[in-house]
Amino acid sequence: MNEPAPLREARAWVHGAGTLAVLTGAGMSAESGIATFRDAQTGLWAKFDPAQLASPEGFRTNPSLVWDWYAERRKGVQRALPNAGHVALAQYEKTHLGRVTIVTQNVDDLHQRAGSTDVIRLHGDILQDVWLDTGRCRPCDMSRAVPGSPPRCAACGNLVRPGVVWFGEMLPAEALSRAELLAQSCDAMLVIGTSGAVYPAAGLAHTARRAGAKVIILNPEPSEIDDEAHLLLRGTAARILPALLQ
Numbered sequence: 001m002n003e004p005a006p007l008r009e010a011r012a013w014v015h016g017a018g019t020l021a022v023l024t025g026a027g028m029s030a031e032s033g034i035a036t037f038r039d040a041q042t043g044l045w046a047k048f049d050p051a052q053l054a055s056p057e058g059f060r061t062n063p064s065l066v067w068d069w070y071a072e073r074r075k076g077v078q079r080a081l082p083n084a085g086h087v088a089l090a091q092y093e094k095t096h097l098g099r100v101t102i103v104t105q106n107v108d109d110l111h112q113r114a115g116s117t118d119v120i121r122l123h124g125d126i127l128q129d130v131w132l133d134t135g136r137c138r139p140c141d142m143s144r145a146v147p148g149s150p151p152r153c154a155a156c157g158n159l160v161r162p163g164v165v166w167f168g169e170m171l172p173a174e175a176l177s178r179a180e181l182l183a184q185s186c187d188a189m190l191v192i193g194t195s196g197a198v199y200p201a202a203g204l205a206h207t208a209r210r211a212g213a214k215v216i217i218l219n220p221e222p223s224e225i226d227d228e229a230h231l232l233l234r235g236t237a238a239r240i241l242p243a244l245l246q
């Protein structure tokens with residue numbers, strides 16, 4: 001087959017890795033119709049203000065604006081289907097059991113719906129409801145939430161918010177520590193569809209490289225962490241991954 005040398009080399013590193021870490025960002029789900037954040041024309045931050053919509057301060061200032069924005073995005077996630085890239089990763093995990101872990105910044109569930117089982121979610125789950133400040137409120141439960149925009153807990157009165165990680169919030173500790181250990185111990189890291197602008201997720205590529213892993217970045221555009229890559233694959237997730245993981 002007449003294919004580019006970087007793709008052949010990347011395939012050899014991926015298949016040769018006893019432990020493969022896959023770090024994914026919004027570009028992974030772009031071909032499923034879910035908008036990225038920072039793409040110049042179509043990214044969410046080209047139209048919306050992250051400080052207003054993706055921060056605890058923004059939510060406290062205007063809870064219904066933020067809730068309604070997330071409600072629309074939830075519908076988009078529920079309508080979306082995994083693309084050929086998600087499917088290729090899930091199939092690869094099945095044939096390389098115990099050797100592949102996905103670390104995703106994405107708040108959608110498309111990796112899981114494609115069949116991937118070992119998925120670390122760094123930025124939470126957009127489809128989950130949690131209580132503001134307290135997370136899961138015991139002994140309250142969501143079935144007793146008073147409907148509204150946003151709903152409130154019937155027992156404690158607390159506001160309900162989407163279960164995502166906003167700017168300035170800590171990442172889930174267990175997920176972050178698993179991801180960091182993986183970055184320190186993997187043989188190869190495949191970084192897909194992230195601008196590399198948001199930390200601590202973006203720092204995982206640096207950690208992996210410093211620990212001796214081969215780092216491959218798949219992105220149609222330059223990213224802020226391209227310097228960490230041993231190999232750059234220029235293309236989209238749904239086009240490149242089926243070829244890379246075959």
Ligand code: BJW
Nearest residue numbers: 025026027036037038105168193194195198199221236237
């Ligand atoms: C394709 C494609 C296709 C297109 N195929 N590719 C160190 C230095 C500086 C700042 C900080 C630091 N450590 C912490 C911070 C502060 C902050 C931060 O990083 N700020 C930077 C912006 C400067 N980080 C935080 O606040 C984090 N919390 C934290 O660290 O707590 C401790 C702490 C707090 C304060 C100070 C210090 C420490 C939390 C970050 C939470 C991020 N939350 C969001 C929103 C989630 C909820 C929601 O969905 O609404 O997460 S923001 C948004 O960005 C989202 C994403 O997961 C995240 C990353 O974006 P991603 O995935 O890279 O998407 P894009 O759009 O940027 O890029 C898409 C890419 O795909 C592009 O490159 C395209 O080319 C490509 N692409 N089509 C493949 N088809």
